[in-house]
Amino acid sequence: MKQKILILGAGRAATALIDYLLNEAAKNDWFVTVADFDEELAKEKVGHSGNGRAVQLNISNTKKRRELIQEADIVVSLLPVNLHYLVVKDCLTYKKHIVTASYLSQEMYGLDREARKAAIVMVGEMGLDPGIDHMSAMEKIDALRADNCKIIAFRSYTGGLVSKENLADNPWNYKFTWNPRNVVLAGQGTAQYISEGKYKYIPYNRVFQRLDEIRVDGIGKLEAYVNRDSLLYKTLYHLEDIPTLIRYTLRYPGYCRAWNALVKLGWTDDTYPIIDSELMTYRELLESYLRGVFKQYPAGYNLRNHLADFLRIDRSDPVIEKLEWLGIFEKTPIEVKNASPAVILQNLLQKKWKLQPDDKDLIVMQHQFDYEKNGKQFRLSSTMKMYGEDSVHTAMSKLVGLPIGIFVKLTLQDQLKLRGVHIPVIPEIYTPVLAELSELGVRFEDKVQELKAE
Amino acid sequence: MKQKILILGAGRAATALIDYLLNEAAKNDWFVTVADFDEELAKEKVGHSGNGRAVQLNISNTKKRRELIQEADIVVSLLPVNLHYLVVKDCLTYKKHIVTASYLSQEMYGLDREARKAAIVMVGEMGLDPGIDHMSAMEKIDALRADNCKIIAFRSYTGGLVSKENLADNPWNYKFTWNPRNVVLAGQGTAQYISEGKYKYIPYNRVFQRLDEIRVDGIGKLEAYVNRDSLLYKTLYHLEDIPTLIRYTLRYPGYCRAWNALVKLGWTDDTYPIIDSELMTYRELLESYLRGVFKQYPAGYNLRNHLADFLRIDRSDPVIEKLEWLGIFEKTPIEVKNASPAVILQNLLQKKWKLQPDDKDLIVMQHQFDYEKNGKQFRLSSTMKMYGEDSVHTAMSKLVGLPIGIFVKLTLQDQLKLRGVHIPVIPEIYTPVLAELSELGVRFEDKVQELKAE
Numbered sequence: 001m002k003q004k005i006l007i008l009g010a011g012r013a014a015t016a017l018i019d020y021l022l023n024e025a026a027k028n029d030w031f032v033t034v035a036d037f038d039e040e041l042a043k044e045k046v047g048h049s050g051n052g053r054a055v056q057l058n059i060s061n062t063k064k065r066r067e068l069i070q071e072a073d074i075v076v077s078l079l080p081v082n083l084h085y086l087v088v089k090d091c092l093t094y095k096k097h098i099v100t101a102s103y104l105s106q107e108m109y110g111l112d113r114e115a116r117k118a119a120i121v122m123v124g125e126m127g128l129d130p131g132i133d134h135m136s137a138m139e140k141i142d143a144l145r146a147d148n149c150k151i152i153a154f155r156s157y158t159g160g161l162v163s164k165e166n167l168a169d170n171p172w173n174y175k176f177t178w179n180p181r182n183v184v185l186a187g188q189g190t191a192q193y194i195s196e197g198k199y200k201y202i203p204y205n206r207v208f209q210r211l212d213e214i215r216v217d218g219i220g221k222l223e224a225y226v227n228r229d230s231l232l233y234k235t236l237y238h239l240e241d242i243p244t245l246i247r248y249t250l251r252y253p254g255y256c257r258a259w260n261a262l263v264k265l266g267w268t269d270d271t272y273p274i275i276d277s278e279l280m281t282y283r284e285l286l287e288s289y290l291r292g293v294f295k296q297y298p299a300g301y302n303l304r305n306h307l308a309d310f311l312r313i314d315r316s317d318p319v320i321e322k323l324e325w326l327g328i329f330e331k332t333p334i335e336v337k338n339a340s341p342a343v344i345l346q347n348l349l350q351k352k353w354k355l356q357p358d359d360k361d362l363i364v365m366q367h368q369f370d371y372e373k374n375g376k377q378f379r380l381s382s383t384m385k386m387y388g389e390d391s392v393h394t395a396m397s398k399l400v401g402l403p404i405g406i407f408v409k410l411t412l413q414d415q416l417k418l419r420g421v422h423i424p425v426i427p428e429i430y431t432p433v434l435a436e437l438s439e440l441g442v443r444f445e446d447k448v449q450e451l452k453a454e
Numbered sequence: 455m456k457q458k459i460l461i462l463g464a465g466r467a468a469t470a471l472i473d474y475l476l477n478e479a480a481k482n483d484w485f486v487t488v489a490d491f492d493e494e495l496a497k498e499k500v501g502h503s504g505n506g507r508a509v510q511l512n513i514s515n516t517k518k519r520r521e522l523i524q525e526a527d528i529v530v531s532l533l534p535v536n537l538h539y540l541v542v543k544d545c546l547t548y549k550k551h552i553v554t555a556s557y558l559s560q561e562m563y564g565l566d567r568e569a570r571k572a573a574i575v576m577v578g579e580m581g582l583d584p585g586i587d588h589m590s591a592m593e594k595i596d597a598l599r600a601d602n603c604k605i606i607a608f609r610s611y612t613g614g615l616v617s618k619e620n621l622a623d624n625p626w627n628y629k630f631t632w633n634p635r636n637v638v639l640a641g642q643g644t645a646q647y648i649s650e651g652k653y654k655y656i657p658y659n660r661v662f663q664r665l666d667e668i669r670v671d672g673i674g675k676l677e678a679y680v681n682r683d684s685l686l687y688k689t690l691y692h693l694e695d696i697p698t699l700i701r702y703t704l705r706y707p708g709y710c711r712a713w714n715a716l717v718k719l720g721w722t723d724d725t726y727p728i729i730d731s732e733l734m735t736y737r738e739l740l741e742s743y744l745r746g747v748f749k750q751y752p753a754g755y756n757l758r759n760h761l762a763d764f765l766r767i768d769r770s771d772p773v774i775e776k777l778e779w780l781g782i783f784e785k786t787p788i789e790v791k792n793a794s795p796a797v798i799l800q801n802l803l804q805k806k807w808k809l810q811p812d813d814k815d816l817i818v819m820q821h822q823f824d825y826e827k828n829g830k831q832f833r834l835s836s837t838m839k840m841y842g843e844d845s846v847h848t849a850m851s852k853l854v855g856l857p858i859g860i861f862v863k864l865t866l867q868d869q870l871k872l873r874g875v876h877i878p879v880i881p882e883i884y885t886p887v888l889a890e891l892s893e894l895g896v897r898f899e900d901k902v903q904e905l906k907a908e
Contacts, residue, residue: 190726192726198738200742201720201742202720203718203719203720203723205659205717206720210745264659264660266657266660269657271643272643272646274655275653288654288655289654289655289657
């Protein structure tokens with residue numbers, strides 16, 4: 001009987017996955033069903049392939065959802081995190097494998113025994129970040145250990161950027177390629193990491209000030225701010241005794257300083273609504289956060305200078321240029337109703353930081369491992385970068401979709417016989433998946449240098 | 455039949471209230487029951503009065519609680535806010551008046567009809583702040599309106615301080631006289647106020663930087679930071695069209711700048727635990743928030759200077775002296791387990807900012823009303839200040855307890871025939887209560903000056 005794949009969700013992240021699996025379906029005589037609330041979107045992605053079909057699905061329609069899952073051999077869920085659990089429960093009931101790109105919850109981990117009993121595999125964190133980051137890091141960690149190296153530091157950097165050529169008139173050097181809301185709220189909560197055996201904390205008011213940097217061949221210098229969640233990776237990667245462990249997000253230089261101005265201003269706060277925001281302009285909103293703005297402006301008054309003084313930066317600081325480019329000094333209506341500052345800002349940024357049809361996104365990932373071997377210290381840097389083709393065929397879509405697609409293929413071909421609940425930190429998964437990713441052009445370049453004592 | 459008063463809670467805020475009501479009980483042939491979980495505490499407060507008794511009460515003991523409430527004619531609840539509702543429900547059932555010093559919830563306001571039907575009065579916000587602030591402000595507002603004045607600005611300042619003579623060796627010029635947790639978390643969320651017809655917002659990272667000041671006779675200059683909740687008072691005080699409305703908290707000069715250093719450091723965050731905090735010293739905690747602290751300190755290394763650089767302040771800034779005085783550079787164990795930074799800080803401050811037995815607390819309240827009359831602009835400043843006698847007979851306890859006590863007396867004497875749910879913003883309450891407060895030494899001094907156009 002023909003094996004069947006069900007893909008739930010046909011959005012931006014699904015493009016490369018659907019292409020890959022339709023292509024594999026043709027070779028292996030499989031059949032792919034792509035279900036989305038937006039049937040047209042699903043049809044567009046399936047195209048004229050004879051090995052797939054598009055169906056309309058409202059995920060809360062239990063009957064139809066279960067029918068589709070029952071027909072399938074393996075399910076890929078690209079649904080929002082909060083909807084996964086519905087699908088997961090159905091997959092357990094009907095004994096279907098399931099793969100997702102989302103973080104696994106404790107609830108999901110708790111289903112391991114049930115999944116083994118049902119003889120199915122449930123894999124999460126199988127996309128890019130989380131996903132490729134796990135696999136590429138664990139491959140190195142396991143190899144270093146096998147080589148009797150003692151890992152003394154692990155730093156990991158990931159950024160979703162845009163090709164420089166598409167940023168000519170964008171002083172932020174940034175456009176949205178991932179979830180805009182996550183970008184606006186990034187860094188809230190407290191960043192936690194370990195440095196030389198000590199826990200370190202960076203409160204939100206300092207995250208975008210406390211920067212590190214890396215250099216990437218062909219791209220140059222990138223700045224890095226610390227992620228909030230580094231500590232989790234101690235257990236996940238079995239690095240319980242590592243003295244230094246830190247995860248970063250990458251941006252082109254200058255971004256964080258300007259973003260920090262928006263943080264200081266209070267515009268990333270999502271906890272209270274701006275009263276009558278729909279009646280205000282961006283300029284008026286800005287004035288609401290500045291002190292002593294005049295009813296009648298005196299001669300020579302300049303809101304840009306006022307803001308620079310408020311931020312305690314030079315009036316000619318490039319931060320002001322970036323803020324001006326966003327239009328926050330303009331009498332443009334905000335339009336969104338009783339919205340939080342964060343929602344208003346996101347709305348503005350979605351206009352300014354919109355990926356244009358021909359824009360190429362750029363994903364950069366670098367792991368740095370410091371280790372000791374034979375009494376000497378070394379640093380292994382392992383770097384992957386990938387450009388998208390355009391705003392539909394993005395690097396992000398490839399890097400999220402391909403590992404999932406490969407995992408689906410290996411499972412249907414019975415090359416991967418894993419059962420239970422997993423994330424791809426184990427060689428059974430990362431070895432074959434990374435091997436095929438490499439064939440598809442997703443390659444990490446390694447460099448080793450000796451670290452001399454200061 | 456003898457009228458009976460039930461007071462729930464015999465803590466610090468209850469002292470003056472119990473004294474006042476025992477005294478009135480003697481004059482009026484009433485009887486006062488003071489119930490507390492800590493029977494000894496209740497006994498201590500009742501003393502040898504023949505007009506009162508102390509009883510032990512666990513408030514979640516429904517049977518005993520209801521027995522006590524049934525016996526009473528009026529109930530005063532000084533319980534923590536979350537326990538009020540239990541008592542309120544019982545008071546409705548048994549048709550007993552109830553008075554509290556806490557903020558009224560929407561839930562409480564919703565009981566107005568039921569309270570009227572039961573022919574009882576339920577009064578909240580009857581202490582100092584909220585309480586005396588409402589009464590003293592509304593008295594002026596109603597008087598100004600009756601005098602055909604147009605109020606164009608209302609600024610209100612309140613501070614719980616300590617007499618200067620008790621602060622000789624305390625560079626912060628502050629000790630805890632109110633709830634320590636509220637002091638540590640003060641300013642979180644976003645301060646909102648209205649200035650010249652515009653809504654203004656101050657994010658937490660700026661609250662302790664954006665200071666105003668007032669001068670009080672006999673005390674001198676005080677600094678004022680903005681409260682988060684000014685907007686609520688528009689409706690509460692019927693000031694819907696007022697162009698400027700702002701509420702402040704008062705401190706001695708220099709406090710806010712130093713407190714802001716703790717905010718910047720991230721030590722007022724209550725959202726995450728410090729791992730293994732019980733194994734750390736304050737110095738180690740501090741190092742966890744600083745960058746690049748050395749395993750082995752180089753010659754000449756100085757953590758104070760490091761912190762000053764981190765805070766971007768001068769190394770001789772008095773802020774550093776204040777922080778040093780708290781002991782944050784010392785290798786003293788933190789002791790509290792897996793605690794948030796805010797809890798650790800509170801624990802430290804409770805040792806350093808402890809009110810000594812003979813210390814006199816000081817309450818300052820000032821309202822400023824700007825108004826127009828006959829084409830001219832004036833400012834009315836109305837100021838109250840009160841010193842405590844010692845750490846038991848505090849000004850705070852008097853100013854919280856006396857208005858409640860007076861309200862109880864007026865109700866039992868049938869001078870106040872109010873029914874339903876109220877806060878003291880109406881003349882029926884504030885006129886007689888303020889009159890008696892004045893006899894008891896709680897007086898506002900008024901000053902009017904003309905405001906000249908700039």
